[in-house]
Amino acid sequence: MSVPRRILVGVDGSACAQRALQWTVALAEALGADVVAVHALGLLTHLPGPAVPSAGHHDDVQRAFEQWCEPLRSSQVAHRCLLVEGNPVIALLTAGDEHDADLLVVGSRGTGGFPGLQLGSSSLQLVQHSSRPVVVVPARPGDLPADGDRRPD
Amino acid sequence: MLLVAASPELDRHDVGPSHPEQPARVLAALQGIEEAGLRDAVVTLGVRRATDDELSLVHPLSYLEALRAFCDAGGGELDPDTLAGPGSWDTALVAAGAVLAAVDALDRGDGDVAFVAARPPGHHALRDEPMGFCLLNNVAVAAATLAARGERVLVVDWDVHHGNGTQAIFWDDPRVLYVSTHQWPLYPGTGRVVETGGPGALGLTVNIPVPPRTTGDVMLRALDDVVAPVVERFAPTWVLVSAGFDAHRADPMAGLHLTAGDFADIARRVKRFAPRPGRLALVLEGGYDLDALRASVGATLAAVMEADFRPEAASSGGPGGDAVDTARRVHAPGPDGEEPT
Numbered sequence: 180m181s182v183p184r185r186i187l188v189g190v191d192g193s194a195c196a197q198r199a200l201q202w203t204v205a206l207a208e209a210l211g212a213d214v215v216a217v218h219a220l221g222l223l224t225h226l227p228g229p230a231v232p233s234a235g236h237h238d239d240v241q242r243a244f245e246q247w248c249e250p251l252r253s254s255q256v257a258h259r260c261l262l263v264e265g266n267p268v269i270a271l272l273t274a275g276d277e278h279d280a281d282l283l284v285v286g287s288r289g290t291g292g293f294p295g296l297q298l299g300s301s302s303l304q305l306v307q308h309s310s311r312p313v314v315v316v317p318a319r320p321g322d323l324p325a326d327g328d329r330r331p332d
Numbered sequence: 333m334l335l336v337a338a339s340p341e342l343d344r345h346d347v348g349p350s351h352p353e354q355p356a357r358v359l360a361a362l363q364g365i366e367e368a369g370l371r372d373a374v375v376t377l378g379v380r381r382a383t384d385d386e387l388s389l390v391h392p393l394s395y396l397e398a399l400r401a402f403c404d405a406g407g408g409e410l411d412p413d414t415l416a417g418p419g420s421w422d423t424a425l426v427a428a429g430a431v432l433a434a435v436d437a438l439d440r441g442d443g444d445v446a447f448v449a450a451r452p453p454g455h456h457a458l459r460d461e462p463m464g465f466c467l468l469n470n471v472a473v474a475a476a477t478l479a480a481r482g483e484r485v486l487v488v489d490w491d492v493h494h495g496n497g498t499q500a501i502f503w504d505d506p507r508v509l510y511v512s513t514h515q516w517p518l519y520p521g522t523g524r525v526v527e528t529g530g531p532g533a534l535g536l537t538v539n540i541p542v543p544p545r546t547t548g549d550v551m552l553r554a555l556d557d558v559v560a561p562v563v564e565r566f567a568p569t570w571v572l573v574s575a576g577f578d579a580h581r582a583d584p585m586a587g588l589h590l591t592a593g594d595f596a597d598i599a600r601r602v603k604r605f606a607p608r609p610g611r612l613a614l615v616l617e618g619g620y621d622l623d624a625l626r627a628s629v630g631a632t633l634a635a636v637m638e639a640d641f642r643p644e645a646a647s648s649g650g651p652g653g654d655a656v657d658t659a660r661r662v663h664a665p666g667p668d669g670e671e672p673t
Contacts (some may be wrong), residue, residue, distance in 0.1 A: 193361050212505070220467060220519060221413045222413040222519050223351075223352070223413050225586065264517055264518060264519050264520060264521030265519055265521035266413075266461075266464070267411065268411070327415060
């Protein structure tokens, strides 16, 4: 087994995803790996809501994504930040293949889904469907629930 | 006659007040029929629920069991966009059953065209995954049912989002021609023009991704120049429409610039693809601005019923011509008339 050279991490602005990103940065620094950060634009991302202005909504998401990726920019790790369209699980699997990632990292937000079979939270589905190693960084007490922090401020 | 399948009184798919996919959408669609003056042409269909046997033509029983159990246990978030609650399973069965009831009623000769106003929508649902507000792929279940009877089914998907679920389900199935016009780039990130079908059904997936601000004239050209020749070669015996109305210029979910008048013109073109009356069913997918949805459904159904209701003029002058040209090249037949490779 070889040391991971490229790590792909899912980013959505939630506290748990930020924890996963920080863990990824630390691992990449230790291994000399590069990082691809991916944020998937879901259907609701396109719907301007009370938390975001209606004009230039996509630009707002882009700006928020750049803020979320600040731990990467302030590190010495070679990295790319990608906004892609789609379901987060499918987007991460696809990006993992396109960028030939050695490792996928996501936060476990502990919401939604149910155990077993085909359905579950995004992290569970990723583990079930990925042909690449996956690390799920656990939430900590006090991390915001996913629903409350999905949209950019 | 216009057959209408809708049962808003049975809608218990509760996704909370802030979600855009609301029960009021069905009511707006039905109101559109009234405003179009079609009441006297409407025959209302009875309710029935899709059975496991019918759904399993598309969805594995393990998926159906999992979804049913999830809803029975109280539901929750299936993905960041897709929610289900205790009543969602039954509502989804009613929605899928409504499409089957509409197809069966047309098959009996009960009407000329059918419209199904039901939710949740279906075209993002994969065989074994819910996605994009969708739990069961209503149109795919009906298409698979017809295909199993030996029919050749054209599915036209004019929702602003690509119907990734329907495409995936029929990717390698030569009995079904899947055609989608959709905004690009946009959720779900599939539907590139080069996605044309699997080895067993090459050329039978037609994607026409168009840029934001595309107008109705471009959509009509796409239907005339790209879709019509493929449809002629395929010779469908049935036409099902994934009729989303979120390509309307007022819709908050996307950026195309269609009007109710455009949907009327598009529907008139699509009606020509049906081999005879009684072989066209339109099924509600997206559409999240209620005023736009009401006007667009009214104009669409008036058009297919040859009635005069056009609350908004057609649009023109937007971008997207290049995308149509590209799709036309991709789907041009080979020198001997064979499907493109």
